[in-house]
Amino acid sequence: MFNVDAIRREFPLLQREVHGKPLVYLDNAATTQKPQCVIDSLTNYYTSMNSNVHRGAHCLADEATRAYETARGQVARFINAARECEIIWTSGTTEGINIIARGIADRLAPRHNVVVSAMEHHANLVPWQQACHRSGAELRIAPINDAGDIDMTALAELIDSNTAILSVAHISNALGTINPVHKIGEMLKSVNPSALFMIDGAQGIAHGDVDVQALGCDFYAFSGHKVFGPTGVGVLWGRESVLADWPVWQTGGEMISSVTYQSAEWNILPSRLEAGTPNIAGAIALGTAINWLSQQDLEGLRAHEQTLIRYADERAAQVSGLRQIGTAEKRIGVLSFVLSQGHAADVGFLLDRQGIAIRTGNHCAEPLMERFGLSGSARASFSIYNTVDEIDLLFTGIEKAKMMLE
Structure with missing residues (x-):
């Protein structure tokens, strides 16, 4: 029991x-509370291996890098990602959604539409508003009924050959509704196979059984602090075939393959979408939280x-x-x-x-x-x-x- x-x-x-x-x-x-093992993980990083990751030529950097990338693998296995490079570290769900919304804004035209539901958190509404404002695309809102379920018939009528992306919460933060995301994805792809499907997993991730392959989505974003991990760290998962050439979110160090005074070339996944020094301690502690939850x-x-x-x-x-x-x-x-x-x-x-x-x-x-x-x-x-x-x-x-x- x-x-x-x-x-x-x-x-x-x-x-x-x-x-x-x-x-x-x-x-x-x-936000969820943190088990002692997660608190200990944060303390251990700063007391025993505090160093930047990936490029250091010393023991601490090597230990930090191995712990950091081990955490990426723990997350990948927990959500059944096909490859570890599909796991992009972010500051949380909001940044993950913004990475996709900013990227798709470059590809939208006035003929396109973006579909969300009426129950969305501002973080899964406002980024799409802004993408549509910049591109002239139409934002379509799928209504919900009085119980708090998405009206699936009305949703189906909003999807067409010009739908560029549909983004919906796995679970509503305000209502607790568990959305039929697999059915929504199937509906979307049956009408427009080229449309992208994103899931806001902020509330879904802590309740187990998140399998991104089975869900049939193209992107899944969540925050560490909703799943017994620390604040300030999160994950954007995306299919490698989609993320490999996704427009970069930020530019700077780490995400560069080569650079001259006149131009730059972007790195491969996951680095191309992870500019700057990451939240190393947070990522490692999130891996600890995921590992703890997996054992329950x-x-x-x-x-x-x-x-x-x-x-x-x-x-x-x-x-x-x-x-x-x-x-x-x-x-x-x-x-x-x-x-x-x-x-x-x-x-x-x-x-x-x-x-x-x-x-x-x-x-x-x-x-x-x-x-x-x-x-x-x-x-x-x-x-x-x-x-x-x-x-x-x-x-x-x-x-x-x-x-x-x-």
Whole structure:
């Protein structure tokens, strides 16, 4: 059986108190906590091998390079990349999406269109807006229904022979909806085989079973801090055949093959898309996080998360004045809600005083909130180390907040 108590013991921050109360951390869609092995990995890099990678002619540089490239291989295996060179280190999901959006802007013409869904995080909306603004291409938005599922019929009508790229979240950060990305990719390619398919994997990566070959996408981007790793590091995966000649994102050191005063030639993958000194410690620690997660009972992990969200749904249905935002049948552990008794920000403040950490606001999905007639919501998001008892504490806290707001 999945042993949540054993998992919790590996996360030191979960042992602390907030406002004199044991911490109940329910803000995992924003960032996950880090197991001790990841913290130790960061410390170990800076205390035992701190050096730049790839070109140093000394022991520390060699050790750092081997650890850095080992982490690339760990990520490649975790998502089933065909080759390690398809793993591009980034600062996070946002940079990964921008690399593709900036690159495709150079290839778009006014006849083209770009398709996204109505539930996208700003990071998977604004880059495509800007690409369309620069090129004159059309940005098309696939609607969602009241439960928070993409309207697949409407999506199909938006795809045509001029669709250059379709980009969609694997999982909605604001609703928890698990999108049928494999079906979406098949739909896209059946209409336009040359169209590119990108998945924003920021919320999908921590929940296991990400196989980029099986998903049928061309690009998959995610952030380290969403998958028990450090902030400031992430991954863009892309098919080698596509990335090999992708327009460079930044220019400078490392990504250069040769340079004169008049011109430069770009390096091969992955270097051509990795300009400058990378976040070496972050990449190594992300590899540690991926390795740690790979060793867990992933089936048990997913079952535990489903137990949590189903229980939270049951509890939410019993609270008068609570409106749940996002009720798709296939969801991860995200409970977004508003209370008729008060503003979401006030709910978040009152829960914090009880040691319960949630997130409030538009969750970087302002158009999605407007779709539901809201300026924002309260969001409790669960991870593998959360418990049913913590959900009970959440709802006890909500009832107390209601009383104070009435």
